[in-house]
Amino acid sequence: MKRNGRTVLVCNCQNSMSVDGAALARACGSAAAPTVHTALCRGEHERFEAAAASGEPLLVACTQEAPLFAELAPEEASLSFVNIRERAGWSDEGGQAGPKMAALLAEAALDVPATGAITLTSEGACLVYGTGETALEAARALAPHLDVTVLLSHPRDVLPPASMDVALFTGTIRSARGWLGAFDVVVDGYALARPSSRRELAFEPGQDGVTSRCDIILDLTGGTPLFPAHDKRDGYLRPDPRNPAAVAEAVLTAIGLTGTFEKPRYVDTRADLCAHARNGRTGCTRCLDLCPTGAITPRGDAVSIDPHVCAGCGSCAAVCPTGAVTYALPPMATLFERLRTLMETYAAAGGTDPVLLIHDPRHGDAMIGMMARLGRGLPARVIPFAVNAVTQVGLELFTTARAYGAAQVRVLTGPANRAKDHGDEAAGLAQQVALAETLMAGMGYGAGRVAVIDAADPDAVEELLWSLPADAAPPARLFLPMGGRRTVTMLGLRHLNAAAPAPAAVLPLPDGAPFGRVLVAADGCTLCLACVGVCPTGALLDNPDKPMLSFAQDACVQCGLCRATCPEKVITLVPEIDFRDSARGAVVVKEEEPFCCVRCGKPFAAKSSIDKIVAALAGKHPMFATPEAANRLRMCDDCRVIDQMEGGGNPFALGAPRRPRTTDDDLRERDSRNGIPGAGHTFKTDNPTRH
Numbered sequence: 001m002k003r004n005g006r007t008v009l010v011c012n013c014q015n016s017m018s019v020d021g022a023a024l025a026r027a028c029g030s031a032a033a034p035t036v037h038t039a040l041c042r043g044e045h046e047r048f049e050a051a052a053a054s055g056e057p058l059l060v061a062c063t064q065e066a067p068l069f070a071e072l073a074p075e076e077a078s079l080s081f082v083n084i085r086e087r088a089g090w091s092d093e094g095g096q097a098g099p100k101m102a103a104l105l106a107e108a109a110l111d112v113p114a115t116g117a118i119t120l121t122s123e124g125a126c127l128v129y130g131t132g133e134t135a136l137e138a139a140r141a142l143a144p145h146l147d148v149t150v151l152l153s154h155p156r157d158v159l160p161p162a163s164m165d166v167a168l169f170t171g172t173i174r175s176a177r178g179w180l181g182a183f184d185v186v187v188d189g190y191a192l193a194r195p196s197s198r199r200e201l202a203f204e205p206g207q208d209g210v211t212s213r214c215d216i217i218l219d220l221t222g223g224t225p226l227f228p229a230h231d232k233r234d235g236y237l238r239p240d241p242r243n244p245a246a247v248a249e250a251v252l253t254a255i256g257l258t259g260t261f262e263k264p265r266y267v268d269t270r271a272d273l274c275a276h277a278r279n280g281r282t283g284c285t286r287c288l289d290l291c292p293t294g295a296i297t298p299r300g301d302a303v304s305i306d307p308h309v310c311a312g313c314g315s316c317a318a319v320c321p322t323g324a325v326t327y328a329l330p331p332m333a334t335l336f337e338r339l340r341t342l343m344e345t346y347a348a349a350g351g352t353d354p355v356l357l358i359h360d361p362r363h364g365d366a367m368i369g370m371m372a373r374l375g376r377g378l379p380a381r382v383i384p385f386a387v388n389a390v391t392q393v394g395l396e397l398f399t400t401a402r403a404y405g406a407a408q409v410r411v412l413t414g415p416a417n418r419a420k421d422h423g424d425e426a427a428g429l430a431q432q433v434a435l436a437e438t439l440m441a442g443m444g445y446g447a448g449r450v451a452v453i454d455a456a457d458p459d460a461v462e463e464l465l466w467s468l469p470a471d472a473a474p475p476a477r478l479f480l481p482m483g484g485r486r487t488v489t490m491l492g493l494r495h496l497n498a499a500a501p502a503p504a505a506v507l508p509l510p511d512g513a514p515f516g517r518v519l520v521a522a523d524g525c526t527l528c529l530a531c532v533g534v535c536p537t538g539a540l541l542d543n544p545d546k547p548m549l550s551f552a553q554d555a556c557v558q559c560g561l562c563r564a565t566c567p568e569k570v571i572t573l574v575p576e577i578d579f580r581d582s583a584r585g586a587v588v589v590k591e592e593e594p595f596c597c598v599r600c601g602k603p604f605a606a607k608s609s610i611d612k613i614v615a616a617l618a619g620k621h622p623m624f625a626t627p628e629a630a631n632r633l634r635m636c637d638d639c640r641v642i643d644q645m646e647g648g649g650n651p652f653a654l655g656a657p658r659r660p661r662t663t664d665d666d667l668r669e670r671d672s673r674n675g676i677p678g679a680g681h682t683f684k685t686d687n688p689t690r691h
Contacts, residue, residue, distance in 0.1 A: 001034035017089025027102030027349030082108035091377030099351030130220035180235025232311035266312035273324035274302035275559035278534035283561035287316035314392025315428035321514030321557035323484035363414030399492030405476030444502025527606035531562035547606035
């Protein structure tokens with residue numbers, strides 16, 4: 001059987017699961033049914049070797065024996081693997097899992113584009129930061145492999161080493177920043193160990209504000225971490241100093257952190273779409289509020305994401321309302337193509353009421369494997385869908401999955417996503433799930449269509465999945481997810497609303513939702529159009545031919561920049577989603593006849609704006625104290641300058657030059673004070689040098 005140019009090799013793993021080759025071929029659109037092998041990795045390995053020798057790309061339906069297959073295949077062979085055993089066949093409903101097997105095979109046969117990467121280079125300069133003997137012992141273990149420096153913070157009762165085989169200092173790190181290969185630390189109380197130390201380590205006088213750079217930091221203080229989300233900072237190791245096994249593991253890890261490493265570039269950004277700020281006013285801060293590592297910082301009107309610090313949780317991409325931040329591992333288009341292929345193939349194979357189980361490849365695969373080996377496995381209608389990080393998914397994936405025919409969506413989170421000392425990484429995911437639930441309930445689908453499973457016990461997860469009600473899926477519409485995230489989301493929502501039990505015209509949403517209306521109190525609006533100038537999405541529009549303010553609701557992301565900028569404070573945000581056709585185009589909020597210049601007759605502003613300016617300045621400001629000067633407020637820019645010049649009030653005139661003061665002036669004033677006759681007359685002399 002072939003799929004997308006790949007030859008598919010299927011095995012029933014020594015008859016431990018039921019595989020219908022003919023049904024798989026029909027569902028995958030293949031004319032030839034695959035041979036269902038029984039022991040492809042053992043007694044039938046020559047069949048795999050023959051297929052690999054053909055030079056065609058292979059898709060092997062086995063992940064457990066992938067290392068063996070890679071060893072048996074020629075070096076140039078193109079191999080990919082997919083797990084249909086734990087994810088489908090090993091289940092109490094394994095005999096009914098044929099549609100899911102076909103869907104998993106079709107998804108795995110897709111071509112996944114390569115993603116970008118950045119390079120981290122470490123030369124092995126390691127800072128061991130601790131308080132006592134544990135740090136010294138770790139440093140000695142690292143010294144043969146790395147360039148080690150020991151920094152002891154407030155050491156007590158530390159016996160001086162017999163041999164100074166590592167550089168030894170005292171000090172407390174005030175601040176630290178950077179990543180593997182480029183850490184910068186600032187140390188207070190920095191001092192070198194005295195060679196004359198006898199009963200306990202003594203140090204020279206300390207110095208504050210000393211800066212240093214290193215490639216690796218091994219933090220054995222047991223105190224406050226130097227970085228937020230410290231477990232996600234490449235090159236920063238922080239084991240519990242009271243746990244010898246953890247310290248030993250960290251030492252081994254540090255030894256391997258030398259050389260050049262590639263790190264995925266998890267997200268892509270577009271500054272022109274960012275709604276963070278305009279003209280010094282702050283708008284959207286969704287990504288800044290959620291980033292656990294501090295990789296996101298404001299930079300002008302947009303935000304900047306440091307790829308060296310970013311750990312790939314994807315919360316920023318999940319909550320970004322404009323698509324300025326998108327997840328790139330893999331690209332959004334690839335994620336949607338995988339989802340479409342899964343749901344289309346499952347339905348074509350006769351599957352009904354699918355439940356999409358979104359999980360990561362680490363915790364999720366382990367959990368599914370435990371359920372398959374020790375429990376009932378996954379129900380036949382529960383389709384696993386692996387993503388790099390579950391916190392990357394948002395409303396666009398939930399709505400698209402539902403529009404493609406998913407009866408329910410479940411997101412399996414793990415210990416790495418739960419609340420730690422750096423906060424709950426799943427907070428953004430919870431917001432997106434809550435928003436999806438609000439929308440589903442508002443359209444009449446009821447509650448529980450999208451939810452998170454955060455149980456750590458495989459038995460509890462299994463019980464939750466097997467107890468899901470058999471809800472009917474909405475009619476599927478396998479549209480192509482073209483455009484940005486917001487466009488794809490609206491495509492899915494409009495399809496779901498059209499097919500909903502109770503279609504809605506307008507759905508109110510909670511505060512912070514990325515959809516809504518801008519309500520302008522027209523009576524107080526002067527059409528200054530400051531809101532148009534700061535709107536990052538073009539939801540607020542002007543008219544170059546006349547004073548007019550229009551609003552396009554489909555483009556509004558509720559960033560609040562218009563409300564913060566409006567000088568009259570007449571703008572209110574109304575979070576909602578409007579499914580009516582009128583919301584797809586711009587509607588006029590306010591319009592006026594233009595005010596014409598009283599001198600030349602040219603229209604140049606809105607009448608309400610000029611009236612407000614005249615009321616505020618005429619007769620009240622020194623520049624417009626007279627009626628003639630105040631009338632200039634009613635003139636266009638050109639006429640205002642002409643009138644000023646014609647009135648003799650040249651603003652560029654410097655006036656008469658200042659008369660210099662001389663000694664004669666001082667003498668004249670002195671004589672006048674003393675009552676000397678002739679005071680006030682200028683003295684004359686024939687001496688040209690007298691002043």
